Amino acid sequence: MDVLTVRNLSTAYQSKVVLDSLSFSVEQGTLTGIVGPNGAGKSTMIKSILGLQPKISGDVEFYGNALQSQKQRIGYVPQRGAVDWDFPTNVIDVVTMGLYGQIGWLRFPREKHRKLAMAALEKVDMTEYATRQISQLSGGQQQRVFLARALVQEAELYFMDEPFAGVDAKTERTIISVLEELKDQGKTVLVVHHxxxxxxxxxxxxxxxxxxxxxxxxxxxxxxxxxxSKTYGGTIQWLGGENLGQRSV
Structure with a gap:
């Protein structure tokens, strides 16, 4: 089953085309890495797919439907650098924001919502930081908080924009463990990766x-x-065979 279908997607900044006629479909239960050089349009593609960046042409379907009717099934982890980490809030409140679709924007979280948020923090080994101000966290810890916020939504399709960028080894292990668990559950994940x-x-x-x-x-x-070589515009020097997907790293 295709959970995401992109047809002839094009996006531009002013008069400069950033994405040119992208078409592809993503099957359920897959874990996809999105790679390409700086300026290739990787983050822009995710934002355009999610309606966060205007497109100039093309269609996007989620489970055969428009985005608006499927938002509850989609989770998004933005680039850490795109977030205002000086905003005066703590870890548990950030994670609970992922439940506002259930809570409602004009209502306060209840105990059951706090428990769900704490369970998500446990998955990323951050429960002891629940009351910590987000500005006091390391980069890796901040990334794990945003991952927990996406997990608490219990979405079916996840988009993650450079979750491994600038993180420590512990956070990287945590992230890949979560990705593998999501895949084992039949979830679908697309990850911008370098x-x-x-x-x-x-x-x-x-x-x-x-x-x-x-x-x-x-x-x-x-x-x-x-x-x-075609993606990066030159010859890639790499030890191993022609098919890099079959080599051990």
Whole structure:
């Protein structure tokens, strides 16, 4: 079953085309890494798909329907740098924000909502920081809080924009453990990712982007030297065989 279908998606900033006629479909229960050079449009693609960035053409369907009717099934983890971490709030309140679809914007969270938030924090090993101000957290801890906020929604389709960027080893292990658990539950996850060496280990599918869709499919078949060279605009020097999806890293 396709949970996401993108048809001829194009986006521009002023007169500069950032994404050019992207078309692809994502199957349920897959874990997809989105890779490409800086400026390739990876974050813009996610924002355009989610209606956070205006598109100039194209259609996007979630489970065969428009975004508005499927928002409750979608979770989003933005780039950590896009968040105002000086905002005066604590960890448990940030995670509880993921439940506002259930709570309602003009109502206060109840005990059951707090319990759900604490359970999400436990999954990312952050329960002891529940009352900590978010400005007092390290970068890795902040990333885990935002991951918990997405998890508490109990969505079916997740978009994560560079969750591994600038995090410590513990946070990276926590994130990949959560991603694997989501996949085991039949959830679908798309992740903007930069570390090419970990792509074969972390993702069963890969989407290779440079303003246009270069390649998309199972990692073992798609993550090749030829596709990498086309994506990054030159020859990629890599130890190992031609098919990078089959090498051990």
């Amino acid at each position: 570390d090419l060496q970990t792509v074969p280990r972390y993702f069963d599918h890969v989407l290779m982007l440079n303003k246009q869709l270069i390649a998309y499919g199972p990692t073992k078949e798609t993550f090749t030297t030829a596709h990498l």
